[in-house]
Amino acid sequence: xxxxCAPPHLLARTRGLLGAxxxxxxxxxxxxxxxSLPQKTxxxxxxxxxxxxxxxxxxxxxxxxxxxxxxxxxxxxxxxxPHKAKAVRALVRCxxxxxxxxxxxxxxxxxxxVWIKRHITPKQRQALLSLGLPGxxxxxxxxxxxxxxxxxxxxxxxxxxxxxxxCGLEKAYAKRKGAVRTSLDSRMQHVVRSELLKSIQEFxxxxxxxxxxxxxxxxxxxxxxxxxxxxxxxxxxxRAELFNRNAMGVYEFGSVxxxxxxxxxxxQGTAHLGSVYDASMPLRTGRFSIQDFRGRGGxxxxxxxxxxxxxxxxxxxxxDAGITRQKNFFKKVGLFDRISLALPEMxxxxxxxxxxxxxxxxASYGYGVSITPLHLARSIATIVTGFNVPLxxxxxxxxxxxxxxxxxxxxxxxxxxxxxxxxxxxxxxxAHVPGYSIGAKTGTSxxxxxxxxxxxxxxxxxxxxxxxxxxxxxxxxxxxEHPKPSAKTYxxxxxxxxxAPAFRNIFTRLMPLxxxxxxxxxxxx
Amino acid sequence: MTKHMVWSxxxxxxxxxxxxxxxxxxxxxxxxxxxxxxxCTTLKNSIHLLSLEWAHLxxxxxxxxxxxxxxxxxPPQNDQMKGHI
Numbered sequence: 001x002x003x004x005c006a007p008p009h010l011l012a013r014t015r016g017l018l019g020a021x022x023x024x025x026x027x028x029x030x031x032x033x034x035x036s037l038p039q040k041t042x043x044x045x046x047x048x049x050x051x052x053x054x055x056x057x058x059x060x061x062x063x064x065x066x067x068x069x070x071x072x073x074x075x076x077x078x079x080x081x082p083h084k085a086k087a088v089r090a091l092v093r094c095x096x097x098x099x100x101x102x103x104x105x106x107x108x109x110x111x112x113x114v115w116i117k118r119h120i121t122p123k124q125r126q127a128l129l130s131l132g133l134p135g136x137x138x139x140x141x142x143x144x145x146x147x148x149x150x151x152x153x154x155x156x157x158x159x160x161x162x163x164x165x166x167c168g169l170e171k172a173y174a175k176r177k178g179a180v181r182t183s184l185d186s187r188m189q190h191v192v193r194s195e196l197l198k199s200i201q202e203f204x205x206x207x208x209x210x211x212x213x214x215x216x217x218x219x220x221x222x223x224x225x226x227x228x229x230x231x232x233x234x235x236x237x238x239r240a241e242l243f244n245r246n247a248m249g250v251y252e253f254g255s256v257x258x259x260x261x262x263x264x265x266x267x268q269g270t271a272h273l274g275s276v277y278d279a280s281m282p283l284r285t286g287r288f289s290i291q292d293f294r295g296r297g298g299x300x301x302x303x304x305x306x307x308x309x310x311x312x313x314x315x316x317x318x319x320d321a322g323i324t325r326q327k328n329f330f331k332k333v334g335l336f337d338r339i340s341l342a343l344p345e346m347x348x349x350x351x352x353x354x355x356x357x358x359x360x361x362x363a364s365y366g367y368g369v370s371i372t373p374l375h376l377a378r379s380i381a382t383i384v385t386g387f388n389v390p391l392x393x394x395x396x397x398x399x400x401x402x403x404x405x406x407x408x409x410x411x412x413x414x415x416x417x418x419x420x421x422x423x424x425x426x427x428x429x430x431a432h433v434p435g436y437s438i439g440a441k442t443g444t445s446x447x448x449x450x451x452x453x454x455x456x457x458x459x460x461x462x463x464x465x466x467x468x469x470x471x472x473x474x475x476x477x478x479x480x481e482h483p484k485p486s487a488k489t490y491x492x493x494x495x496x497x498x499x500a501p502a503f504r505n506i507f508t509r510l511m512p513l514x515x516x517x518x519x520x521x522x523x524x525x
Numbered sequence: 526m527t528k529h530m531v532w533s534x535x536x537x538x539x540x541x542x543x544x545x546x547x548x549x550x551x552x553x554x555x556x557x558x559x560x561x562x563x564x565c566t567t568l569k570n571s572i573h574l575l576s577l578e579w580a581h582l583x584x585x586x587x588x589x590x591x592x593x594x595x596x597x598x599x600p601p602q603n604d605q606m607k608g609h610i
Contacts, residue, residue: 022534025538028541029537029538029541032542032544032545033541033544035548036544036545036547036548056573063580063583064576064577064579067576067580068573069573069574069577070570145577147577147581147584148580148581148585148586149584149586151584151585151586186584186585189585190585190586190589191585191600194586194589433603434603434604435604508603511603511606512601512606516606517606518603518604
């Protein structure tokens with residue numbers, strides 16, 4: 001109404017002004033709408049590097065055994081460095097372990113990205129920042145840390161500088177997210193490692209290994225191979241230290257195989273504890289002669305042959321059973337299969353292609369068939385429990401496990417009896433732990449050289465056994481390579497003098513950890 | 526017409542302002558969430574670092590060495606076991 005009364009020139013101005021306001025308003029509203037729409041914006045704060053690059057490993061009691069820490073690494077853009085010589089001098093002052101010439105060469109290359117140093121310490125980072133070098137940058141990085149150092153070296157393996165698993169569980173679980181609860185126990189692992197180390201030092205052995213299994217659940221509670229390495233310093237590790245004897249080493253274990261041989265005869269019904277064998281004369285096969293370590297045995301029952309560890313009698317036990325039965329039994333207790341375990345480096349047993357009469361006889365006392373210590377420990381667990389349980393390095397509930405019975409209860413009872421007798425009367429006397437009923441068998445064998453000949457005087461001494469022997473729960477195998485005789489062993493470098501005491505020392509220290517009380521009955525026995 | 530236009534413009538203005546307010550409110554909340562997440566991650570990393578330190582300090586080998594050196598402790602013998610732990 002007011003507009004219609006106004007003069008025409010004013011009306012035109014007012015309309016123009018109104019139009020301008022409306023246009024401005026529409027523009028402002030449009031801008032508001034535009035701003036309110038979701039847009040590609042960067043995060044308000046840079047996301048921190050999460051320390052979960054590789055899975056965390058825990059032992060069975062929840063102790064962290066491998067983790068990650070956030071560190072910084074230094075790199076340079078050579079194109080952005082105005083004074084390269086000055087930068088090199090400053091960097092070498094800051095990181096004395098850097099090589100001056102290498103740095104100069106790298107910077108001369110004019111590359112846009114050159115690593116200077118990985119995983120620096122917070123102190124070094126502060127020193128570097130205070131230098132204020134143009135073209136030198138810091139990048140967040142993740143470093144793998146093993147707080148127990150050497151303790152789990154062969155099982156866990158290690159990672160390279162970029163955090164990629166190169167061996168052990170680190171390699172096997174490289175792509176796994178989250179945490180891994182292993183079956184290993186830090187305390188048991190330490191006991192096994194320290195006692196094995198003591199024995200190696202005492203008898204100047206070249207190497208040694210030990211495995212502790214839970215025979216009911218198949219869990220590996222401790223697994224040690226010496227010499228080992230510190231996975232925190234992957235650059236200092238040599239090939240010999242990397243070798244995991246328990247998984248990669250294949251050995252002829254000698255007399256411990258008599259457990260398998262006797263179990264085979266008892267299981268197949270070709271012998272019983274009272275069967276008699278003549279061990280008075282060496283047994284000839286082709287150009288070889290089978291003899292006993294401790295002179296002539298005379299007429300021996302199967303029990304005596306086992307306790308005296310007679311090669312002749314055991315070869316005769318095997319001859320009575322025959323090749324097919326022996327092969328079938330060895331297969332049944334898992335001596336021929338590659339063990340299915342998370343570790344990527346698992347060896348396959350070395351078994352002769354053609355199983356001759358000589359193989360039958362030598363295999364009866366532990367030659368001719370080469371297996372890993374894990375194979376031996378697993379097969380002993382099968383023989384003393386009667387069940388075949390797959391091994392694992394992850395924690396497992398034994399109640400939920402489907403166990404496959406492979407041996408007759410009578411065979412299992414007889415073998416437990418023989419193993420117990422071997423500790424009281426046989427060569428494994430030094431494996432006896434007062435107060436506890438342990439069954440064990442020792443074995444001494446010649447080590448093979450790379451060209452396939454036996455190394456004279458170089459032995460592998462082993463002791464394998466189970467506890468408690470009336471209902472075995474734990475199986476322990478201890479082996480030492482090339483131990484030297486001493487005055488304490490009366491010049492012997494045999495398993496009974498070297499491996500059995502190590503076995504006893506380990507179990508003596510393990511018992512309190514396993515919360516097992518000694519029994520007066522066993523002490524008096 | 527003019528009255529309707531004024532109302533429409535008013536509503537448009539209010540809508541624009543409320544959208545702008547909501548957007549900035551959400552942005553501030555996002556910033557808060559990001560800060561909280563960052564604090565959580567930093568805290569988790571610190572806890573993880575402490576777990577590693579704890580594991581290192583309680584490493585059986587280290588404890589055994591310290592016990593032998595300062596406390597004259599030795600591993601328990603079997604005849605010392607009188608009851609379940």
